[in-house]
Amino acid sequence: MTTRVAIAGSTGSIGTQTIEVIEAENKREPGSYEVTALSAGSSVDTVVEQVRSLRPEIVAMADEAARIDLQRRCPDVEVVADSADLVEVADVVVNGVVGFAGLTVTIETLRAGKRLALANKESLIAAGPVVQPLRDTPGAELVPVDSEHCALHQCLRSSYAPDREVDRLLLTASGGPFRGKTADELADVTVESALAHPTWAMGPKITVDSSTLMNKGLEVIEAHELYGTPYDRIDVVVHPQSVVHSMVEFSDGSTIAQLSMPTMHLPIGYALGYPDRIATPFGSIDWTTLSRLDFEPPDRATFRCLDLAYQAGRVGGTAPAWLSAANEVAVEGFLSGNVAWNAIADVCVDVLERHDGVTPTSVDDVIEADQVARRIAEEIIEQR
Missing domain, CATH: 3.40.50.720 (NAD(P)-binding Rossmann-like Domain)
Structure with missing residues (x-):
């Protein structure tokens, strides 16, 4: 068929x-x-x-x-x-x-x-x-289709009773092009350097989000929405090789991970063929050449966008919409040369401080929240 x-x-x-x-x-x-x-x-x-x-x-x-x-x-x-x-x-x-x-x-x-x-x-x-x-x-x-959420989806399929058995979701992050850099070292980031992702080939907006860890923060909110897991049980771990795409830790201490070489073809094929798997082996690993898998905690002080996403997610209502809109405007400003890379988080902080606490009940409410947050973000950037 x-x-x-x-x-x-x-x-x-x-x-x-x-x-x-x-x-x-x-x-x-x-x-x-x-x-x-x-x-x-x-x-x-x-x-x-x-x-x-x-x-x-x-x-x-x-x-x-x-x-x-x-x-x-x-x-x-x-x-x-x-x-x-x-x-x-x-x-x-x-x-x-x-x-x-x-x-x-x-x-x-x-x-x-x-x-x-x-x-x-x-x-x-x-x-x-x-x-x-x-x-x-x-x-x-x-x-x-996100590689991380596709990985979680596959790991959760292994559980007999996921709601009862799941202890933690662990989203992996490559760390982007600036992993290991300090805030001072990132004071004069260029667009070219922000778009030089070490493992993934993506569009400019998502690539910049990866460089600030906003991409991972938004994925935390998305994981909560997709799987209903509380924020206190969703963690992020930096994994520069981008081979382990995410993991699920279960109540008995077992951890199940999904591994493949970094390619978006695999999660796309998974979604197209679901619940079956496609026949083309995208992302197969040559285990004779894969020598190491490294993991480290994210630098939350330098990459402030990650905790901003947790904050907006816990507030709920239209706060995630405000954060997403503010970030889009700030990233557009960075790509056009009007916003410094390290000011992307500042713009998002200033916008969230003015959040009106609305809970959306319709698409029109979401659209209105998006428009309000964009307008505020644009005003903040103009003032800067």
């Missing part, structure tokens, strides 16, 4: 790697997967190539000019503005959209009772109280 796949954010890192996984699987077993829908922002040239290669039924383009251009160049495909339209023609929706913009795809996929392969952590973090009830929709499945 052919699995129909929609790829939201098809021109980004997750989107292009999803296509590579599908092509590899179809090479092994022709017709296993069919890409029926794509969405992108404005990268029309790349989308044109994807349309001609994959022949989807529908493509959503956020940018109006790109939408018109795509329809002119690919008259046989239906071109729309709303990425939520992708859900109707898919069995699995891969949400690889970066940032808060991925919320609509998350909500509409779960609401339609489809499987959501979620790489967009911000939509779950910002809208957790709104998204959680939708996970109970008949047929809805949420399978995480």
